[in-house]
Amino acid sequence: MLIDGHGREVNYIRVSVTERCNFRCQYCMPEKPFSWTPKENLLSFDELFKFIKIAIDSGVNKVRITGGEPLLRENLDYFIKLIHNYNADIDLAITTNGYLLPEIAQKLKDAGLKRLNISLDSLKPAVAAQIAQKNVLSKVLEGIEKSLEVGLKVKINMVPLWGINDSEIIDILEFARERDITVRFIEYMENIHANSQIKGLSGKEILSAIKQKYKIKKVGRVKNSPSFHYEIVENGYRFGLIDPHKHDFCEDCNRIRLTAEGHLIPCLYFDEAQSIAQAVRDNDIDKAAEILKDVLANKPKENRWGEDDNEGSNRAFYQTGG
Numbered sequence: 001m002l003i004d005g006h007g008r009e010v011n012y013i014r015v016s017v018t019e020r021c022n023f024r025c026q027y028c029m030p031e032k033p034f035s036w037t038p039k040e041n042l043l044s045f046d047e048l049f050k051f052i053k054i055a056i057d058s059g060v061n062k063v064r065i066t067g068g069e070p071l072l073r074e075n076l077d078y079f080i081k082l083i084h085n086y087n088a089d090i091d092l093a094i095t096t097n098g099y100l101l102p103e104i105a106q107k108l109k110d111a112g113l114k115r116l117n118i119s120l121d122s123l124k125p126a127v128a129a130q131i132a133q134k135n136v137l138s139k140v141l142e143g144i145e146k147s148l149e150v151g152l153k154v155k156i157n158m159v160p161l162w163g164i165n166d167s168e169i170i171d172i173l174e175f176a177r178e179r180d181i182t183v184r185f186i187e188y189m190e191n192i193h194a195n196s197q198i199k200g201l202s203g204k205e206i207l208s209a210i211k212q213k214y215k216i217k218k219v220g221r222v223k224n225s226p227s228f229h230y231e232i233v234e235n236g237y238r239f240g241l242i243d244p245h246k247h248d249f250c251e252d253c254n255r256i257r258l259t260a261e262g263h264l265i266p267c268l269y270f271d272e273a274q275s276i277a278q279a280v281r282d283n284d285i286d287k288a289a290e291i292l293k294d295v296l297a298n299k300p301k302e303n304r305w306g307e308d309d310n311e312g313s314n315r316a317f318y319q320t321g322g
């Protein structure tokens with residue numbers, strides 16, 4: 001079992017396999033092209049897996065693959081297979097924008113993937129294109145249907161933004177309810193990489209949009225999850241709300257993050273990280289395990305969200321994996 005310096009059990013690792021993305025969501029990435037980390041600096045899947053094995057052997061039982069856009073990384077199904085074949089009980093999931101799923105969903109399922117979180121911010125082609133800065137909707141919708149068809153469990157993530165997709169909260173909720181999948185509404189988190197003009201809806205504003213149509217009741221927070229669950233009274237449908245401006249989830253935080261370059265990050269809101277890259281490249285398992293222990297011992301008690309005044313965190317979601 002992995003226990004951090006504040007007595008919390010850590011059993012969840014989020015692995016960002018690339019910072020690159022085929023979208024430029026206004027709330028996440030700069031508009032202009034910028035320089036990516038050179039490919040040779042990235043750890044291979046075999047190298048990343050060496051570290052994941054250490055984490056699993058120490059008690060990690062949940063692995064989420066994210067990015068950037070994780071489906072852009074070639075042979076992702078090989079990586080899924082490595083983890084699944086090592087331990088089929090691992091709760092193995094991907095967070096994706098869904099664009100490449102029509103081609104890859106079956107392969108991922110066959111490799112052992114269980115779950116997908118797919119970002120869906122609009123059901124209107126022009127609005128989806130405005131947010132992603134690319135014409136994306138038809139492929140994303142096709143990707144969702146394909147994933148369901150091959151038997152993957154799907155959740156939807158939506159980030160509601162004023163003047164852009166704020167009028168679609170109910171539509172996205174209905175879209176998810178009709179397919180019997182969970183939707184989670186996520187408050188926009190301000191950061192310097194985003195378009196400075198955008199403004200997100202607060203959790204309260206998201207709930208009040210839903211209340212215009214439905215009576216809802218609070219169900220509570222699932223342990224270790226940043227998501228609060230609510231239920232629509234008349235039909236029992238449950239959805240999630242992630243509202244970090246109001247709540248922090250640090251008390252029972254159970255996660256660490258690994259980037260494609262091998263940086264092990266103890267907290268989404270912290271820049272401090274230690275690199276496991278050299279250790280795995282040298283096949284020095286003891287060293288990598290020692291770094292894991294050290295990162296856990298120094299995992300902060302609370303995030304620094306408030307210290308940025310919520311005006312513009314410099315932490316990039318596309319680098320840390322959200």
Ligand code: SAM
Pocket residue numbers: 021027028066067068069070095096097117118119157158159186187188189190191194317318321322
């Ligand atoms: N590219 C994949 C995707 O979009 O699902 C995975 C990486 S993305 C960084 C992970 C999640 O972070 C997505 O659900 C996205 O909507 C969310 N996200 C990105 N920037 C955000 C921001 N500034 N505030 C809130 N959520 C954000």
Ligand code: SF4
Pocket residue numbers: 021022023024025028029067068069097119317318
């Ligand atoms: Fe890419 Fe995901 Fe960021 Fe959108 S939210 S730009 S899809 S990494």
